[in-house]
Amino acid sequence: MVLTWGIPSESPIRRLLDELDVLEQPYVAVSQRHFAETDLNLTIDAVGNLGGTLTYQGQTYPLAEISGVYLRLVDDEVLPEFQRLPVDDPLRMHTRRLIQHLSVWSEWAGCRLVNSMPAMASNNSKPYQAQFIQQHGFLTPDTLITNNPDRVMDFCERHHNRVIYKSISGVRSIVQAWNPRTDAEKLALIRHCPVQFQEQVDGFDVRVHVIGELVLATRITAQATDYRYALHQTGESATLAPYELEADVAASCVSLSKALGLNFSGIDLRISPTGEVYCFEVNPCPAYTYYESYTSQPIAAWLAEYLSGHDNYYRRVWNV
């Protein structure tokens, strides 16, 4: 049985459930909004094997029957049902305990897990993640993080002002191109909070979804600095199409994802005009339906096969 936990109406969960239906695989889809009707009771035996039960909307499921878990959690604080609770309502404590138990069980029970909560934290720091990226054979753009405006000016000069800046942390930010005329005036502000600058890399974008040992790549064509905001930045939407990765690049994507502890990831590559492969970021909780909707690539289907341990997944891995 596969367990999903999040908001089932969100498209990544909805698409996964659709594909589990196609495979006729059993699942339980826990909605975070129904925290009052959800409980997890955990047990351990003498050697530390985890067991227990999940109770959801009046039904009880032995945790031993769950072999795959897909987590797409939102912050409890944004749930309307949670917001309405008085600050001292015991349900608040119950909800916190529920997520903590979910984290402990999913981390250590040994299920196929998409994805481990601590592993999902790796993109809380882009330069930290970049160091893993480098170790797996990808190039990363020349990067400077500093609170010294003079160093930024030198960096921009060295890169002929072809520089972008973006957040260091996992805070979602729109990548901005450096404008020497208007941005130089604002540089003094970085004294108060260091900022990340990167050389601009030419080429086309490829989003790689890694599912266990498998990869599906999508080529994105856009004129924008950040293709996610192409329409806003350039007035033209990005175009997406399936893309065939070189075998060694695909293997590097799988090993990078594994090194970060991710069984499912969205890796952002840029292939330069000379064929060099840069990697910008690994998304640990990819909103894959955006890519699927443009290309009809079977991301949800392969994810469903992976999580349910379906024979099809292993056939694809072994190419039989």
Added chain:
Amino acid sequence: MLLILCHLHDVDAAWLCQRLQQADPDMPVLIVSMDELLFAREVTHTLGRVGNDFSITLQNGRRIEKNDVSVVINRLYHLDPVVWKQTDPRQYQYVSQEINALYLSLLHTLEAARLYNPPTPVSLGGRHLVLAEWQLLAVRAGLPISPDWPPPEDTQFVVPAIPDVRVLVLDGQLLGSIPPGITAEACLTLARQSEANLLELHFLQQDAAYVFVGATVFPTFHHYGDELIHLLINRMSNGSDLGYTERIAHPAFA
């Protein structure tokens, strides 16, 4: 240089710094607080084809370069840019995330062997497990725990501030007296399984037996006295542990 990063109230970090300097006045030891990092005159961190690097210049002019650092003992759990609390809460939260992300990456440029209590993306303060996880791993390592697992979230009812017995695992070596009924191998296994190179294990006496109650990557250093100081000086001077094979054992321990 042995660099100790800590918060202002960290008396054990101050104790460690003082005792290391007393034990070996020639050994460069620098203690830097969270506030000094937050108000650093300059912090620069670079990543690129020529390698990953950092340098920090404190307000007193002291410069810390990556290549000058032999060992870091990380006692930071979070960098809190308190001055930003005067601004919009979203701004404060943004700056807080940015600065913690920067120092996570900056410290990660040091090889694992040079970093005690390496920060993780979950916490700048290193391996962060909830009590239920520590106890789960303890059982898997062969340590006895109280039968009421998982423990309640409000730990003050199950874990007293001062345990009956504590032992320290530093780089696979055990310091402190192991309580009866507990094996050294189980303590070492727990540290290994939790991927912590600096871990203090806490035990409580329940009836006639001792049970494991929790662990921390922020040990009470003073509890281990000279044994810890000698071990750290040995680590600093024995190059093989740090990848500097040209260094030989410190004269005091050769």
